[in-house]
Amino acid sequence: MASSQLAGEPIPDDGRLPESAVKRAADKSFHAYLHIPFCSVRCGYCDFNTYTATELQGVSQDEFHQTIISEIQFSALALTKSGIQVPKLKTIFFGGGTPTKLQPSAFSAVLNSLVQNFGFDDNIEITTEANPDDLSERYLEQLAQAGVNRISIGMQSSVDRVLKILDRTHNPEGVAKAVGWAKALGLKTSVDLIYGSPTETLAEWRQSLEAAFELDPGHISAYSLIVEDGTKMARKIKRGELPEPDSDLQADMYELLDELAQQRGYRWYELSNFAKSPDLESAHNIAYWQNQNWWGYGPGAHSHVGGVRWWNKKHPATYSESLRGNVSPGFAREVLDVTTSLEEQILLQSRLRTGLPIATVKQINPEADKVISTLISDGLIEGHQAIQGKLVLSLNGRLLADRVIAALITG
Ligand code: SF4
Structure with missing residues (x-):
């Protein structure tokens, strides 16, 4: 079910941006985020805008990329009508949800639409998040052929017990295989970890870190677990079935992460992100932190162009309905002073x-x-x-x- 959404100014049907955005958008690079809101099951700690098959209210996962393509075409027109000329795309990021629920042909179709509408910078970075269980050597090869050149694999932990607490269903051995295949194809690799899950020990976290570094990815992200209201995990904590995460232990875990990262030749470039060299840092995330211009495509996705932020309708059904009627799928916006x-x-x-x-x-x-x-x-x-x-x-x-x-x- 879609939850209530943040209020803001209404967005015109044609998505036109206010005049103030024209000047403020100049001299900024341009980036695309694509939100693929599907998951097989909902993990107990997750409050992302994602839906299992039974929650989709008739939206087809197989045809969903066509709706994203409608928004890409809509965005190009809205920017032109607003008098904003964006430079060629510098980075593209498929996130979710689970983007690897898409067929490789869907990645190709979306990327074709983006290149036709905006062009690609010569050094474009194209990342997809990936669930290790969805990956095979052939699938990764097809993604690489479609243009994906960086893969961010959701490892979270290498310890079965911790994965169970997180309700993650993937097989930890799949991560090593996926990283190996991706490297052989010449893709940049990142591994995502979570630390500080309820009852996770420092020794278990060390085990996960050692396992991640052993894979020798170019990049590692590690986020401390935050218990979000309304999640299954929050309810378990409320009922006393799980303890609250321990913030002192999470601090010790961060220190261990920093120490082992340095020993293995990784350097922090953002609080939770470490890379083996500057060219392996996530150019897409750096663009967010530098407040560049980006269009977020998909249900609930957030955008920022020229000092205007807006966010799309949250449920895939209402989002798709707007685009079918050729009106902005944006829910509301805010012009930043x-x-x-x-x-x-x-x-x-x-x-x-x-x-x-x-x-x-x-x-x-x-x-x-x-x-x-x-x-x-x-x-x-x-x-x-x-x-x-x-x-x-x-x-x-x-x-x-x-x-x-x-x-x-x-x-
Ligand atoms: S796979 Fe990721 S997006 Fe999907 S429910 Fe789990 S944590 Fe959330």
Whole structure:
């Protein structure tokens, strides 16, 4: 069932953006996110906008890519009508849900539509998230032929007991096979992990990390588990069947991640993301953190172009219905004022190893100098970088990033 959606300004039927977006969209790169909202079962911790077969209200998974293509055509027209000329696409990301529920021919059709409407940068990065259980050597080969050049595999843990707590059904051995096939095809590889699940021990987390590094992917993402309201896991915790995740243990787990990553030659470039070299970092995610322009296609997908954010209707049925009627599938939008944009920039860029210009903080916080001095003396940001005008989190700062960001914005 679709849950209630965030309110905002209404979006015109033709998707036209306000005039203010034209100037603000200039000089930004352009990116596409495609949301594929299907999953075989819902994992107990997940609150993503995704649907099992019985929840789709008649939407066909096999034909869904045609609806996405309608939105791609709609977006090209809406941008032209708005007077916004976007550069060639720099990155494309298929996320979900489970994009590997799509046939390779659907990937080809969507990518063809994107290249016809926007063109591709010579060094385009095209990523898909993947459930290891969906992958075979042949399937990956067909994705590579369709143009996918990076694969992000949902490993989460290598420990059966932990996977069970997460309600993940995949076979951990499938991850190693998938990474091997992807590498042999010349695809860039990333492995996604989750740490701090209820009852997961530090030893189990070490085991998962060792297993992930052993696969030698180019990139590793590791996110601490957050228990979202309304999930099966939240209900189990409420009933006392599972303990709450332990935030001190999660901090120890992050420190272990950072230590082992360094030993294995990976470097953090964003709080939760580590790569073996700069060319293996996720260019798509960096674009989000740098607040570039992107169009999010699919139910519930969020977009940002020229200081305007909007979000699509959440359920695949209502989303598809709008596009059938040739009207915007957007639910509502928000035009960001200058202060909100600066706050977002602080929120996003301070997560990056490349850091945030301290001048940005000074634009909204009259106490910036005092705040920065305190953060240096508390050991939360790197003093030598601050002297050069850059705010870069220390290891302790990464553990307390929310506190640092709140101090930067509110003083
Ligand atoms: S596979 Fe991913 S998107 Fe689907 S329910 Fe599980 S965590 Fe959520």
